[in-house]
Every structure is written in structure tokens, then in C-alpha cells.
Amino acid sequence: MDPTVIKTLLGDVAELTGEHIVLVGVSCGLAILIGVGLGIAGTRHTAVRRISVTLANVLQTVPSLALFGFLLPIPLIGGIGRHTAILSLVLYSLLPILRNTIVGIVGVDPPVREAAVAMGMTDRQLLRLVELPLAAPAILAGIRIALVTNIGTAVIAAVIGGGGLGELIFRGVASVNTLEILAGAIPAAVLALVADAGMSALERAIARR
Amino acid sequence: MERGQTLVLLGRSGSGKTTALRLINRLLEPTDGAIHLSGEDIRGVDAIALRRHIGYVIQDFGLLPHWTVEQNVSLVPRLLGWPREKQRARARELLEQVGLSPEIFGQRRPHQLSGGQRQRVAVARALAANPGLLLFDEPFGALDPLTRHEMQGQFCELRSRYDLASVFVTHDLLEALALGTRIAVLHSGKLEAMLSPDEFFDATTPVARAFLETLPVEFSSGRRR
Numbered sequence: 001m002d003p004t005v006i007k008t009l010l011g012d013v014a015e016l017t018g019e020h021i022v023l024v025g026v027s028c029g030l031a032i033l034i035g036v037g038l039g040i041a042g043t044r045h046t047a048v049r050r051i052s053v054t055l056a057n058v059l060q061t062v063p064s065l066a067l068f069g070f071l072l073p074i075p076l077i078g079g080i081g082r083h084t085a086i087l088s089l090v091l092y093s094l095l096p097i098l099r100n101t102i103v104g105i106v107g108v109d110p111p112v113r114e115a116a117v118a119m120g121m122t123d124r125q126l127l128r129l130v131e132l133p134l135a136a137p138a139i140l141a142g143i144r145i146a147l148v149t150n151i152g153t154a155v156i157a158a159v160i161g162g163g164g165l166g167e168l169i170f171r172g173v174a175s176v177n178t179l180e181i182l183a184g185a186i187p188a189a190v191l192a193l194v195a196d197a198g199m200s201a202l203e204r205a206i207a208r209r
Numbered sequence: 210m211e212r213g214q215t216l217v218l219l220g221r222s223g224s225g226k227t228t229a230l231r232l233i234n235r236l237l238e239p240t241d242g243a244i245h246l247s248g249e250d251i252r253g254v255d256a257i258a259l260r261r262h263i264g265y266v267i268q269d270f271g272l273l274p275h276w277t278v279e280q281n282v283s284l285v286p287r288l289l290g291w292p293r294e295k296q297r298a299r300a301r302e303l304l305e306q307v308g309l310s311p312e313i314f315g316q317r318r319p320h321q322l323s324g325g326q327r328q329r330v331a332v333a334r335a336l337a338a339n340p341g342l343l344l345f346d347e348p349f350g351a352l353d354p355l356t357r358h359e360m361q362g363q364f365c366e367l368r369s370r371y372d373l374a375s376v377f378v379t380h381d382l383l384e385a386l387a388l389g390t391r392i393a394v395l396h397s398g399k400l401e402a403m404l405s406p407d408e409f410f411d412a413t414t415p416v417a418r419a420f421l422e423t424l425p426v427e428f429s430s431g432r433r434r
Contacts, residue, residue, distance in 0.1 A: 115271025118234055118344075119285050119334070120261035133275050 009183055012168060017187050020164035023082070024191075027089035028147050035094050035146075036139060039101025040127065051100060053121045056095040064092060064153045068160045085154070085162025092153055093146035100142025104135025136206050144199035153191040155184070165191075212372045217389030219381060219420065225398035226378040230344050233376065247341065254400040260307035261285055266333030268350045270327045278304070278330050279315040285338040303333040306370075307363065325356035332363075336371065343375040348382070361387055375432045382420045385409075394420070 042049030062070070067088045071078040078084050108131055116130045132139075158166030168184030171177070218226040231237040233244060235256040236407045244251045251259055272281050277292060280287075284298040291299070301311040307329040319327055335343055349357040361384065367373065379385055385392050386406045394402040394417045412418060 045236040064239070109269075109274070111267055111269035111271040112273060115265065115267060115331075116273065116284075118236055118260055118267075118271075120257050120259075120288055122257055125288065130273060 009180070013165075013183050013187055015165055016165050016184070017162065017191070020151070020154055020166075020188065020191065021064065023089065023157060023162060023164050024150050027086045027154070028093055028143070028150055030086070030090045031093035031097055031146055031150075032143060034090065035097030035142070036101050039098050040092075040105070042102050043105045043131075044123075044136055052098060053095075053102070056098050059091045060095045064088070064156055067092065068113075068156060070078075072160060080161040082157075082162050085157035085164075089150055089154055089157065093150050096142040096145040096149075097139070098142075100138045100145075101135065104138030105131045105176070107138065108134050122135070137203060140199065140203050140206060144196065144203070147195050147199060148192050149155060151188060151195060155188055213368065214390040215368065215375045215377050215388050217377045217385040217392045218395055219379060219382065219385045219389075219392050220395035220416065221380060224395040224416075227346055228398070229395065230346055230376060230378050233342070233344060234260045234265060244341050261289055261338060262340050262342075264340040266328070266331050266335045266343070266345045266348040268326075268347045269388045270319070272330060272334075274319055274328060277316050277318060278309070278322070279311065281319065281330055282333045282337055284334055285287055285340075289338055299337055300333070303336055304330075306336075306367065307333045309333070310334075324352055325360065326359060328352060329363075332367070336373075337366065339371075341374065344371055345375060345377040347378055347380070348356075350379070350381075357384075364388060382423060 038048065038052045042052055059067070067086070071084050071088050072080070077087055107204075112130065113126070114207050117127050121129065154162070154164050155166035155169060157164055165184040165188045168180050169188075172180030172182075172184060218229055228237060233246075233251070235251060238252075246254075246259075273284070276284075279300045280298065282303055283296040286296045301315065304311045304314060305416055309326060309329055314322070314326070314330075319330065320329065328351075331348070349360045351394050352360060365388065368375065377385075377388055379388075386409065389406055392404050392406060392409055393400055394404070394412075394414065396416045401416050402406055402412060404412055404417070409417065410421065412421065
């Protein structure tokens with residue numbers, strides 16, 4: 001095979017892998033902020049919990065390709081480009097993080113919470129010293145699911161011009177070029193495996209604390 | 210109530226013992242009536258500050274599982290912003306007081322302790338910031354009879370050493386008689402009788418009588434002679 005073709009392809013892989021990591025990193029970061037924040041608010045106010053979980057549930061049931069499609073015609077937040085891709089990835093990652101945050105905090109042993117409150121902790125102290133540390137394994141597990149799923153879903157972002165490794169795959173599919181398909185699919189799979197292993201190590205480190 | 214005294218709240222499950230206790234540190238708010246502590250209506254005191262000056266021990270320990278024994282005992286001093294060294298010294302002193310060597314147990318986690326040891330830690334934690342009042346909610350209910358007996362002995366020791374005022378919830382008459390300076394018999398959320406342990410044997414109210422009938426016959430008649 002022509003070495004210049006290989007060289008261009010490798011260059012594309014490196015660049016698109018970088019884009020992919022940015023897509024996933026930014027969307028996961030935002031999803032963690034929103035998901036954990038809403039989750040905490042949800043444990044304080046039942047209305048927030050009901051509305052946010054229902055909304056996140058509904059969003060999760062929309063097929064990812066369709067979610068990208070829905071956002072396309074919406075002015076300001078929608079349209080072609082990276083920001084639309086990031087928005088839909090955020091929406092798509094919310095549920096596992098939100099739900100695990102709530103489950104983790106609500107799952108704190110009642111006597112532990114009662115004693116902490118009875119000893120004179122403020123609500124902030126209860127959250128910072130008791131609830132978040134004890135919910136950390138559950139929250140991390142949620143982030144892990146969101147992150148790994150997100151790496152796969154981000155491939156489809158190429159459809160709406162979001163960039164990332166999906167570009168190579170779609171290009172390869174369109175031109176029936178197996179090499180290009182693999183050049184997109186293999187790095188995406190490796191990214192997912194690395195992310196999963198990294199999160200698993202983090203979970204173990206937290207559990208050992 | 211005065212220092213060195215223990216008011217026991219005695220009653221069957223659902224009689225309002227725990228509710229009464231939780232009203233004192235404002236985990237619950239009264240719909241009617243008032244509670245005074247050191248001459249002050251507690252509704253006028255900030256609930257958080259109030260709780261930091263009232264020790265609280267519950268049956269299920271409520272120790273923070275991710276903290277060491279020493280950190281657990283230092284909880285209230287930490288909330289009050291004591292210097293770290295003072296927190297540590299106080300925690301070690303109290304662990305010593307409740308019969309746990311700080312060298313052996315200080316760095317352990319609650320799950321590495323037996324039930325009796327956990328309850329000792331919980332008692333040490335309640336005492337840490339020199340509270341003016343201690344609340345006990347069936348603290349020894351989950352312990353085996355021998356450990357319970359030891360803990361009751363220790364309770365009396367600590368009470369005289371620190372001159373503690375305490376409110377103690379139980380449904381065990383023997384415990385009430387052993388620890389109480391006054392025994393309040395509660396029934397359906399109402400105070401049925403207020404008796405000293407000696408008066409209790411001549412009680413005439415129905416729930417107090419019912420409690421007496423739980424004692425072995427020789428024991429109760431022996432005391433009455």
C-alpha cells in the first residue's frame with residue numbers, strides 16, 4: 001500500500017482521536033457537574049428529584065442518532081457543529097450520574113445521618129463530611145458508565161459535524177474502505193477500554209481509603 | 210433536672226420516648242409547649258449550636274464508617290473548631306475513659322470493632338465537647354446482657370466523674386431502676402407517672418404496674434419487703 005496514504009491516515013487518526021477526547025472530556029465534565037449538582041439538589045427537594053430523573057429517563061430512551069437529529073433544527077443550541085454534539089452527549093450522560101448520585105446519598109445508613117445531624121452538623125457539613133464521601137463509590141460507578149458509553153456515542157457525533165473518530169468510520173462506510181473503518185473503530189474501542197480501566201483503578205483507590 | 214441526675218423515660222414501643230428525646234435537641238419541633246435548658250427556651254437557641262452542646266447516643270451507634278475511631282470521637286470538637294492537637298488529646302483521654310486503649314483502637318474503623326466497643330466509642334463521642342446534657346436512646350438495647358451490664362456500670366462511673374445530667378430512653382425496667390434517679394413512665398405520648406426507683410415498686414398507674422409484672426415474682430416481692 002502507498003506509504004503516503006498510510007501516513008495521511010495515521011495523521012487523521014491522531015487528530016480525530018484528539019477531537020474525540022475533547023468531545024468526551026468536555027461533555028462528561030459538564031455532565032458530572034450537572035448530574036452531581038442536580039442529584040444533590042434532588043436529595044434535598046423531592047420536586048427536583050422527580051422532574052430531573054423523569055427528564056433524564058426520557059432523554060435516555062431516545063436513540064442517540066435521533067437525539068442528534070432532534071437538536072439539529074433548534075436555533076442557538078442546535079445546528080451543525082461541535083456544540084450540538086457536546087450538548088447531546090451531555091444530555092445522554094446525565095442519567096447514570098444523576099441516578100447514582102441520588103442512590104448513593106439516599107443509601108447512607110439512616111443512623112449515621114441521624115447521629116451526624118444530632119451532633120450538630122449543618123446541611124453543608126453533612127453533605128461534605130458524610131454523604132458525599134459515603135456516596136463516592138456509587139457516584140464514580142455512574143461516571144464510569146457515562147464515560148464509557150459516551151466514548152461509543154461520540155462516534156455518531158460525526159453525523160452532525162461534531163468531528164471525532166466517527167468521521168473516519170462514516171467516511172470508510174461511505175467509500176467501502178475497511179481500513180478507514182478500522183482506523184476509526186479500533187482507537188475508539190481502545191479509548192473506551194483505557195477509560196474503563198482508569199475508572200476502575202480510581203474506584204479501587206477510593207474504596208481502599 | 211440537675212447535674213449528676215438521670216431522668217429515665219420508660220414506656221413501650223410507640224409511647225413517645227424517642228419523640229420526647231428528639232424534641233430536646235430539636236431534631237423535632239414541638240407543636241405546643243416549651244423546653245427549657247439552663248433557664249433558656251431552646252426555641253430561642255440556634256438548633257445547630259444547641260446540638261453541639263448536647264451529647265447523643267443511639268442504639269445503632271451511628272458512627273461514621275469512613276472515619277477512624279479517633280476521628281469519630283473528635284467529631285463535635287472538630288465542628289466547634291478546636292485546634293487539632295486539642296481534638297486529638299481529648300479523643301485519646303475519652304477513649305481511655307471508656308476503656309478502649311487509644312493506641313490499639315484509635316486508628317481502627319468502626320467495622321473492625323465489636324458492638325460493645327462501638328457503643329463505647331459512641332459514648333466517648335457524645336462526651337467529647339463537655340456537653341451540658343446527654344441524651345441516650347436505648348443505647349445498650351442491641352448489646353448482649355453481659356456487655357450491657359458492663360456498659361451500665363460504666364455509665365454510672367462516667368456520670369459521677371463528669372457530674373452529667375442525662376435523659377435515658379429504655380423499655381427495660383431493670384435498666385431504668387439501675388440507672389434512673391427519676392423514672393418517667395410514658396404511655397401514648399402522655400406522662401403517666403414520675404417516680405423515683407424506690408417509689409416505683411409501689412406504683413399504682415397501669416403501665417407502671419404492667420412493667421412491674423415483667424419482673425420475676427421473688428425479685429419484686431423481695432424488694433417490697
